[in-house]
Amino acid sequence: MTTERILEGLARREPAALARAITLVENQRDGFEQVLSHAHGLLGRGSTRRVGITGPPGAGKSTLTEALIQRFRAQRFSVGVVAVDPTSPFTGGALLGDRIRMESVSLDPGVFIRSMATRGAQGGLATTTEEVADLLEAFGFERVLIETVGVGQTELDIARSAETTVLVLVPESGDGIQALKAGVMEIADIYVVNKSDRPGADKFRQEVEVMLGIRRGNAFRHVAPHHRRAERPSAAPSDGWEPPVLGTVASTGEGVDELAAALDRHYSYLQAGGRLAERRRQRLAARTRAVLERSVRRWLLEGTRVEELLALRLDEVADGRRSPYDVAAEILDQVKAGGGATR
Numbered sequence: 001m002t003t004e005r006i007l008e009g010l011a012r013r014e015p016a017a018l019a020r021a022i023t024l025v026e027n028q029r030d031g032f033e034q035v036l037s038h039a040h041g042l043l044g045r046g047s048t049r050r051v052g053i054t055g056p057p058g059a060g061k062s063t064l065t066e067a068l069i070q071r072f073r074a075q076r077f078s079v080g081v082v083a084v085d086p087t088s089p090f091t092g093g094a095l096l097g098d099r100i101r102m103e104s105v106s107l108d109p110g111v112f113i114r115s116m117a118t119r120g121a122q123g124g125l126a127t128t129t130e131e132v133a134d135l136l137e138a139f140g141f142e143r144v145l146i147e148t149v150g151v152g153q154t155e156l157d158i159a160r161s162a163e164t165t166v167l168v169l170v171p172e173s174g175d176g177i178q179a180l181k182a183g184v185m186e187i188a189d190i191y192v193v194n195k196s197d198r199p200g201a202d203k204f205r206q207e208v209e210v211m212l213g214i215r216r217g218n219a220f221r222h223v224a225p226h227h228r229r230a231e232r233p234s235a236a237p238s239d240g241w242e243p244p245v246l247g248t249v250a251s252t253g254e255g256v257d258e259l260a261a262a263l264d265r266h267y268s269y270l271q272a273g274g275r276l277a278e279r280r281r282q283r284l285a286a287r288t289r290a291v292l293e294r295s296v297r298r299w300l301l302e303g304t305r306v307e308e309l310l311a312l313r314l315d316e317v318a319d320g321r322r323s324p325y326d327v328a329a330e331i332l333d334q335v336k337a338g339g340g341a342t343r
Helices: 003-011 015-026 032-040 061-074 129-139 201-216 256-302 306-318 324-337
Strands: 049-054 079-085 111-117 143-147 164-169 190-193 245-247
Touching: 003 015, 003 032, 003 129, 015 032, 015 111, 015 129, 032 129, 049 061, 049 256, 061 079, 061 143, 061 256, 079 129, 111 129, 129 143, 164 256, 190 201, 190 256, 201 245, 245 256, 256 306, 306 324
Parallel strands: 049 143, 049 164, 079 111, 079 143, 164 190, 190 245
Antiparallel strands: none
16 A cells, blocks of 8 residues: 555554554654654644553553553543564564553454564663654544553663653562662652562552652651551642652552543643643653654664764674774764765
């Protein structure tokens, strides 16, 4: 299908055209930037909200995503989902099993689920995930859910890809010391202890609340005192968002209504004072830099003799006569001087 026919199909809101547009973008085939430019002109016009769902493997992210979809559909919101699965570093393949795990909603015409492979990208997202989310928003989905791989503490890209980031944990996610670690524990707007019917769930929730309180300077405001006379006045409310720590059992739907309400509260908080517009502005700035980097990288590989020049010097690097830094500087100098350009 030509790019023009894909754009015509998107204008008619044809799901098949959306699927083809996503494939075009994911594989960066001819015309993908034209499709994305068209989609960009439609962003911000509707009532789309982007929610990122992240957390360690086995936390129940897909089950919680499915439960959220059911909640949104009950409210008559259309839902687009981007579910990212890891690519094998050995075979290059990916299971892409999220659609199977969301079987109960996958046939709903108001739901569109697309599984993507990371293709070696770090940070829990595929390099084109945000662009696919743009297509879903431009298509008119009112809720766009982005479920990440679950790679652990390096999974930070989601924080700049969605307006609200939900970190899903389970009682077995670690003790208090683990919870204090930097990285993924710092990016969330809402914390969810899923499978909270398991032993130790209440204790773990309290540990997460204390950890968050330490960073805010009111570590024990959520901890019940042993004696009434030991009670201390709670900290004065601030203008900042205090991430709630919620308990859910996604497999039964328990706590999902509270999570949906927290998502609404956070969106209202972002709307106040222009925070939502500023967050989107920062996202677009980061996107523009990423597109520029991708274009430069493609030019280096396709429009210059970088690979040829590297092959000529590889033996010298391998036997220790030259360092990678010397060779890289030499190649860059030649490219700048025009000697590395393809003629």
